Amino acid sequence: MKHRAVKRRSVVLGIGATAGVAAVGGIALNAQASDTDSGSSSSDTLVFDKDAYTELTTTVTDTEGTEHSVTYHFWKAITYVAEPVDEKYQSLIVSVPVEIDGKTVDASNAPILFANSIGGYMPSSVADATGVGAGGMSGGGAPSGAPSASASASTAPNANGNTNATGGATASNQLLALAAGYVVIEPGARGRSLKNSSGEYYGTAPTVIVDLKAAVRYIRSNKGRIPGNVDRIVSAGTSAGGAVSALLGASGDSKLYDKDLKALGAADASDAIFATGAWCPITDLEHADGAYEWNWGTNELSTGKQVDQTVSKELQAQFAEYQASLKLKGLGRFGTLTARNYDEYLLKQYMEPSATAYLAALSASDRATYLAENAFITWSGGKATFSWADFLTHVGARKKSVPAFDAFDLSAGENNEFGAGTTESRHFTAYGARNDSTGLASKRVASDIPEKLNQMNPMYHLERRNPGRSKHWWIRLGTKDTDTSHVVSANIAAAANGLGDDVDHLYYWDQGHGANTDPGDFITWIAKVTGQKKR
Numbered sequence: 001m002k003h004r005a006v007k008r009r010s011v012v013l014g015i016g017a018t019a020g021v022a023a024v025g026g027i028a029l030n031a032q033a034s035d036t037d038s039g040s041s042s043s044d045t046l047v048f049d050k051d052a053y054t055e056l057t058t059t060v061t062d063t064e065g066t067e068h069s070v071t072y073h074f075w076k077a078i079t080y081v082a083e084p085v086d087e088k089y090q091s092l093i094v095s096v097p098v099e100i101d102g103k104t105v106d107a108s109n110a111p112i113l114f115a116n117s118i119g120g121y122m123p124s125s126v127a128d129a130t131g132v133g134a135g136g137m138s139g140g141g142a143p144s145g146a147p148s149a150s151a152s153a154s155t156a157p158n159a160n161g162n163t164n165a166t167g168g169a170t171a172s173n174q175l176l177a178l179a180a181g182y183v184v185i186e187p188g189a190r191g192r193s194l195k196n197s198s199g200e201y202y203g204t205a206p207t208v209i210v211d212l213k214a215a216v217r218y219i220r221s222n223k224g225r226i227p228g229n230v231d232r233i234v235s236a237g238t239s240a241g242g243a244v245s246a247l248l249g250a251s252g253d254s255k256l257y258d259k260d261l262k263a264l265g266a267a268d269a270s271d272a273i274f275a276t277g278a279w280c281p282i283t284d285l286e287h288a289d290g291a292y293e294w295n296w297g298t299n300e301l302s303t304g305k306q307v308d309q310t311v312s313k314e315l316q317a318q319f320a321e322y323q324a325s326l327k328l329k330g331l332g333r334f335g336t337l338t339a340r341n342y343d344e345y346l347l348k349q350y351m352e353p354s355a356t357a358y359l360a361a362l363s364a365s366d367r368a369t370y371l372a373e374n375a376f377i378t379w380s381g382g383k384a385t386f387s388w389a390d391f392l393t394h395v396g397a398r399k400k401s402v403p404a405f406d407a408f409d410l411s412a413g414e415n416n417e418f419g420a421g422t423t424e425s426r427h428f429t430a431y432g433a434r435n436d437s438t439g440l441a442s443k444r445v446a447s448d449i450p451e452k453l454n455q456m457n458p459m460y461h462l463e464r465r466n467p468g469r470s471k472h473w474w475i476r477l478g479t480k481d482t483d484t485s486h487v488v489s490a491n492i493a494a495a496a497n498g499l500g501d502d503v504d505h506l507y508y509w510d511q512g513h514g515a516n517t518d519p520g521d522f523i524t525w526i527a528k529v530t531g532q533k534k535r
Helices: 172-179 207-221 240-250 255-264 285-296 309-326 342-360 364-373 388-395 413-417 430-434 449-456 458-463 486-498 519-530
Strands: 010-012 054-061 067-079 091-100 112-115 183-187 233-238 275-279 378-380 383-385 472-478 502-508
Touching: 054 172, 067 172, 091 172, 091 207, 112 172, 112 207, 172 183, 172 519, 183 207, 207 233, 207 240, 207 255, 233 240, 233 519, 240 275, 240 458, 240 472, 240 486, 255 449, 275 519, 285 309, 285 413, 285 449, 285 486, 309 430, 309 486, 342 364, 342 383, 342 388, 342 486, 342 502, 458 486, 472 486, 472 519, 486 502
Parallel strands: 010 054, 112 183, 112 233, 233 275, 275 472, 472 502
Antiparallel strands: 054 067, 067 091, 091 183, 378 383
16 A cells, blocks of 8 residues: 555545445445534543544445545544543544545534444454554554554464454445544453563453443544534444443443543533444353354364353253243244244344345345255245254354353463463353363452442343433344354344344344445445435
């Protein structure tokens, strides 16, 4: 990529490859303006400087392959708290379109895409970003000056071709949103691997959600100064970033975080968001091991070996008890979701419709070839049907061992996420602690763990009908994603739907972790739920 040594520069960032399958839906190219009232920050240090931008130009390729020239104002890293622990991570960047394909755009009241690039609960920084989407390009393909990844792909096992180096979202949503006339704000956040000179971890739970909430408060406190409609913030994230995006949506204005936010000098404003976009969220961690075994317990590892079936079945039993306690109703007319009928629900609500849509989009010859290679699918009347057992066989190897998240040997990234002080990793479930294999003296979880789990779990807030939650949900997952259980996102969708929220949830057929094959539809959905007019 070439860069001009002037304020106005050109960076070509075609996203066709990262966007995956071309999607139905376009991009809005106009943002309607309206007057907004100025708000006030809790500190003079948290006042947005509306004139401190650089004007840049980039070329964005939409999902149909059309290029759009976008001129935008870019604000480099802004610290979003008055008392930062680490400004490298506690900062955000702002990108505001002013001209698209030669036509002036007024984004003063446009929706705000709040896109995080967090993966693996690792640190995410935009401190050195020089343009839109830089956080999503960490670890490869980034323009000059983009932040380097906080961890290499080798230390982030969730990373793959769909994600950045730490397993978080790529820049597809940010670029399309900018070309649609939306304001794009990308926050950094502290993560689990950060350690100070005294050997103390300062980015473990609940740090990541506290930082994102502080960033939202900064935005909302600058109403009338920062471009965009601060009452129409739409969050987006993938994997762990999808988890905290869902958590941000579920926990708006919860008092659970007030002490931590006050310690950072966060702005005195709401941290509620309008809508939530979450891709393959790895969340509900205290129940994730059981959910994983219910889903993938009989699938072999890539080595061809099965995991310990005694442990797997014990965890499955725990999941059955938990699922029954939720008393969730399935989407559509499906009844109460239990461990006994969840396979049927996933098949009818998600898997078969996903396969049907995939096959229907193929040419007749390609469809015949695919069906010949995947004889477990019955194709009749334009619909795909199959059994749950055959679906599991089709997916193949499970990615994680048992337990998948609270590992007995404390080796999972989630163990590190609940580390504290100079202790790198800790157990966060009673089952994990009781079966610890590292020689710990105590077989119990630490006393501070329950509160941290509540702070990190969107289900906690949805179960309590949090009035400050997002009322619009876009949730996506690949059918071949074995990084987590399919029931995790399905439970979030069912919980939100049960509260009367607007839920758009589907699974991408034959896609793995981090897939985002309909980004154009997401951008169109933002316009729909926010009431944004488009040309």
